[in-house]
Amino acid sequence: MPIYNPALKPLNMSEIKRYSGLDQYTDFPAHLLDNSCTESYLLAQPQATWQIYDYDASTATIMGSQPLTLQAPKIINYLSGAARVVVVALTIGPKLENKVSDYFISGEYTSGLLLDAAGTAAVEVAADQVCEFIKRQAAQQGYLSLPRFSPGYGNWDITVQPLILKLANAHEINLTATDSCMLLPRKSITAVIGLTANQNDSSVGYMYQDTTCPQCPQINCLARKD
């Protein structure tokens, strides 16, 4: 599969506010938010790669050269109607997170926090662009692409990261994991996208339902919506 480095589409300002803990609060200096947005355009370098595999739903196995049998119930349920899966790796590179650290060192805490939030928004926007690319290609063969599902969603244990990175050929974009299964650079994601022949696959609805904030155990998350 190709290397795809999407040119970032505009970031969603309300998402940046949510990730930084401002949520719906409106009376905050707009120029600080604007600056974080601009800086993220300057510093984010989105890169993505992916591989497509057959999926055996009866054994919950991604049929890579080194097959990966899934264990977590929610990802198995999500992929229950999939005939194939796309394993995606994406990063916006280290520059943005390095700048966040620099900001904290120089005492510009707010800029650091907001740029970190803008970086998270940039990862999401870039991931959406990559998913759109994959969705269109899959549609040409008649497949419906399910929304992406990442390690960490719905209690899918992040210890799967090294295997997912391998399946996605993530080394091509210099994306790795630490021994504790955290992605390096940090502003990155991996995900699987189920491809289903069924245009009305019920797991589409299931997916949205199950991974929204109320079901998430991270009750102190800044971005939590409920």
Added chain:
Amino acid sequence: MIYIFDGAMGTMLQDAGLPTGACPELWNIERPSAITAIHKRYIDSGADIIETNTFGANRIKLTHYGLQDKVALLNSAAVSAARAACGLDTKVAGSVGPTGKLIAPLGDLTFDYAYEVFFEQITALHSAGVDMILIETIIDIQEMRAALLAAKSATDKPIICQMSFGADGRTVTGTDPVTAAIILEAMGADIIGANCSLGPAQLLPIVQKIASATKCPISIQPNAGMPKLINKQTVFPMTPAEIGIWAAQLVSAGARYIGGCCGTTPEHIKAIKEAVQNLSVPLLPNIQQLGKATALTSRSKTIYLGAGYPTAIIGERINPTGRKQLAADIKAGQFMSVKKEALAQLRAGAHILDVNMGVPGINQAAAMQHAIQELSMLVDAPLVIDTTDPEALEAGLRAYPGRALINSVSAEPERLAAFLPLAKKYGAAILCLPIAPDGVPNTAQERLTITRRIIAAALEAGLRPQDFVLDALVLTAAADAKAGAQVLTTLKLYREQLGYPTTMGLSNISFGLPRRDIINATFCAMALASGLDAPILNPYDSIMQDTLAASAALLGNDANGRAYSMHYAPNSPLQQSVSASAPTNIVEQIRYAVISGEKEAVIPLIQQALTEGIHSTTITEEGLTAAMNEVGIAFGSGHCFLPQVLLSAETMRAAFITIKQILPAHTIISLGTVVLATVKGDIHDLGKNIVAALLENSGFTVIDLGKDVSTETIVQAAITHHADIVGLCALMTTTMTQIDHTIAALKAAGSKSKTIVGGAVLTAEYATDAGADAYAENGVEAVTIAKKLTLAK
């Protein structure tokens, strides 16, 4: 006449027995008669043009099958197999599909290698005798540009360029049909169109848009509807009768060439033929409306210049002349400041960006290529390539996935000879600058004469009327009293006698005069009224911004002055929201500044307070600390939010630094020492950094050990610094057990430090089980808890 293409090849090959996963093009040499038989069926169904079985016969695609060295053989055999099916009237189109890779910077394929790959295949098709080249199913305009350039070099046969668009009307890499048509026509495509991805219903508006933007004939090859997967087979549901109905509509919208893509069969082609064979080519008035406008594009956006279109502002700031830092950055290969200038100019109102890399002593071609690639990923504004160096110009034009404007082409013979062929080759527009070998013309009439010479030479070189933007040539008013008037007359002459869009660099008019901004803005208003379409200017100039806004309203480009009113109406909600009652007491003002997070305001207030003799302790306790306490309470009750807390902390920091600068002997009594760390294996430090910032600015001494810190290091630091508190952070389930280990190790080492833990995955229960003294849900709570724990010690 309407010409009929054939339908899908892949489906027919599978029906003929091509195994799944096999190379379709291999049958050109292994089973050529089967290929000929498929072509024959399409011809019998009414196809006027058949497409060779070479969609994937390029070096990159053939590498998947180990056939990369058989490009010439497979393409040549395909043409023979096609020709064997043809009668006298049937034409053969050499099919050229995508490489399957994206060109840098969108992907990892270089433009030059993509060009070589296409050149190799198209040369083979040309040598084998195709009647035309069909570049099809391309999703990235830059890949199409590489293929079209290669085709123009490899063959003199007609070239058809078909892009693939999505349901949103754009390619997946963002190009719309109008932009694609403008770029491809300018580069010399003979026929422009679309195929695949969509059915005829979705392609109908795309045909209409292409027809509005180009005089080239349009080709369209829809899928047989949108595919479904049934029993593991991709099925295209549209019947021949249905596609026939749509075919007539596609022709009415402007299609001159029509065939089928995925899922279409000889029966579909027969139905299309029957539906359109008696239709005449419609007259399409839309293109006539463009008049003498000149279009510039980026990958995803088109801007028309000319009479009847809004003023297009060309930002001039990406130019290192007289700007040492920008020049130094470009020389060092650093393009961050170039990118910042691009974003800032667009925010200030520019629509198009001039790019000049004229730094002495550098490889300007490399710098231009780099800058254009970076900017094409960052902004959607069309670019102007501003250089006198032909190599830099070609590097920029080659790298640009759009239609650029070349700044500039004068009447000097060497400039005409070097620049016009490049403009033609890459489909760029040219800025015609009326300077001749014998010097700079002073009068408007002389400028008109020279510009006519440039246009004549350009047309001779193959450029078209829609490729010109005329520069009125601005000289300095301080040196020549008539300079301004001559420019205004030139603009009027251009409009009356030539009609092409106009531009000029404004600021030269004010050179040597005071308050150049006033002169520039006034001159801009006069020039706009005289016919200036695209001023090149500094978009940051506030008087210029006011003038442009007012001019738009006065010249009818801002209907009823709506945008002007929105921007300039008094009593905007923002102004009304400013608090009317700021405190008057200086310590109160400091407290207020910290609460409001006004970092810049607090510094002079501290200076004033100290000058007035207020003791630094009073300032610290009653102004700063009191403010942070209030902010903490407001946060806890949900009345303010984390970024505001951090703004207050920053303001505290600025205040402390100011006090320290004025009173170096001033010491603040530490509330205690806190050792902070993100535990071993965890690389997330944002939360920990926030806690550190808040503790530090609330009076604690913070020893920040960073992230991924071993238990041993934390224990050692706690003992060495006699830490009152150790704060530990973990974000992930995979690392939170390190919290337990570290607390146990601290106790085992005899540390008296209290422990506070936090992080996304932690809970109060976990903290208790791990033996921590406290759990903090957030940074503000950490400060509150730290104060309690240190008081209790």
